[in-house]
Amino acid sequence: MRTLEGGIQYFWCKTCQRKFADNDALPGMHTPIPQVSSSLNMYYSGMSIDEIRLHLDQEHNNKPSDSTIYDWIKRFSTEAKGATDTYKPNVGDVWLADETVIDLNGVKAFFWDCIDVKTRFLLASQLTYNRTSQHAKNLIEMAVKRAGKQPKKLITDKLGAYVEGAESALGGDTEHIQTKGFIVQPNTNLLERFHGSLKSRTKVMRGLKTPEGASMILDGWLVYYNFFRPHESLENKTPAEKAGIKSTMQNWRDVVVQSRGTNLNYDTGELLARLPEWQRLTRPSVDMGTPTRYGLTKKKKGVMKKRVKRAPVIEVARMPMITAISLNRRKSR
Numbered sequence: 140m141r142t143l144e145g146g147i148q149y150f151w152c153k154t155c156q157r158k159f160a161d162n163d164a165l166p167g168m169h170t171p172i173p174q175v176s177s178s179l180n181m182y183y184s185g186m187s188i189d190e191i192r193l194h195l196d197q198e199h200n201n202k203p204s205d206s207t208i209y210d211w212i213k214r215f216s217t218e219a220k221g222a223t224d225t226y227k228p229n230v231g232d233v234w235l236a237d238e239t240v241i242d243l244n245g246v247k248a249f250f251w252d253c254i255d256v257k258t259r260f261l262l263a264s265q266l267t268y269n270r271t272s273q274h275a276k277n278l279i280e281m282a283v284k285r286a287g288k289q290p291k292k293l294i295t296d297k298l299g300a301y302v303e304g305a306e307s308a309l310g311g312d313t314e315h316i317q318t319k320g321f322i323v324q325p326n327t328n329l330l331e332r333f334h335g336s337l338k339s340r341t342k343v344m345r346g347l348k349t350p351e352g353a354s355m356i357l358d359g360w361l362v363y364y365n366f367f368r369p370h371e372s373l374e375n376k377t378p379a380e381k382a383g384i385k386s387t388m389q390n391w392r393d394v395v396v397q398s399r400g401t402n403l404n405y406d407t408g409e410l411l412a413r414l415p416e417w418q419r420l421t422r423p424s425v426d427m428g429t430p431t432r433y434g435l436t437k438k439k440k441g442v443m444k445k446r447v448k449r450a451p452v453i454e455v456a457r458m459p460m461i462t463a464i465s466l467n468r469r470k471s472r
Contacts, residue, residue: 176392183363185342216359228382231257232291244348253282260378275304
């Protein structure tokens with residue numbers, strides 16, 4: 140056991156001949172789990188990566204690069220989406236579909252969303268550069284697949300693409316209502332409320348240059364909106380809770396911890412007690428000052444010298460008219 144700079148303890152495993160640090164970080168990472176999870180939460184709340192870096196520097200004296208933070212976002216957003224895609228929400232029979240405009244690297248793009256009115260659960264989202272009936276159909280089909288059923292009523296705006304798209308995806312069993320204000324109940328403008336809750340998404344998508352990156356962030360934001368972000372209109376519950384989903388992930392910290400394939404509540408003492416199972420080890424680095432007694436390379440060379448048998452040496456002696464070959468086996472030392 141050694142204590143180096145910053146008060147971080149390093150441990151040496153005699154079994155696998157590796158070192159690991161007691162820094163509350165995942166294997167292969169240097170930043171502690173609480174900092175990673177808070178960075179994800181800040182990003183999907185609308186903070187930029189530069190603002191997140193400034194926060195980590197001021198609060199934790201940690202200065203990760205922009206690419207490092209973006210790698211966290213990509214990795215754990217993908218894992219969160221994969222872990223939550225299997226849940227089937229218990230949604231109502233009235234759905235709302237809408238599209239909004241966003242500037243993506245100087246090009247006009249469109250967000251398509253389909254939300255359940257009862258639970259506010261965001262069933263499907265997609266990002267396109269056009270607004271065609273095929274895009275409307277794809278959105279509705281994704282929503283039906285996620286909910287496991289068709290709605291009795293689908294409310295959209297006056298966009299003509301919804302007419303053919305809804306008919307192709309739902310047939311004639313669903314009533315399609317087109318309106319300007321999305322007013323279903325007196326004094327209740329669902330569109331205004333919905334867009335108000337999605338304001339942070341526009342901030343999240345700023346600076347993205349490729350559709351692939353934008354789609355990945357959109358998937359992560361979908362998880363954040365449905366599973367992690369409480370709504371005042373839902374009595375401070377998340378849409379997932381309102382839809383009857385009991386998820387093991389309640390926040391981004393749970394996503395980071397469970398990315399190791401366990402539901403164990405992260406604690407340093409518990410981790411150290413389960414080292415053989417976790418394999419939470421990293422290769423020794425040069426700046427950590429590996430003691431000379433761990434000169435593994437020299438030891439291995441010494442063992443190999445003992446094991447290798449010396450091969451016979453062939454000596455060629457030239458004699459007049461005759462070439463004599465004598466074999467001389469050296470005695471092993």
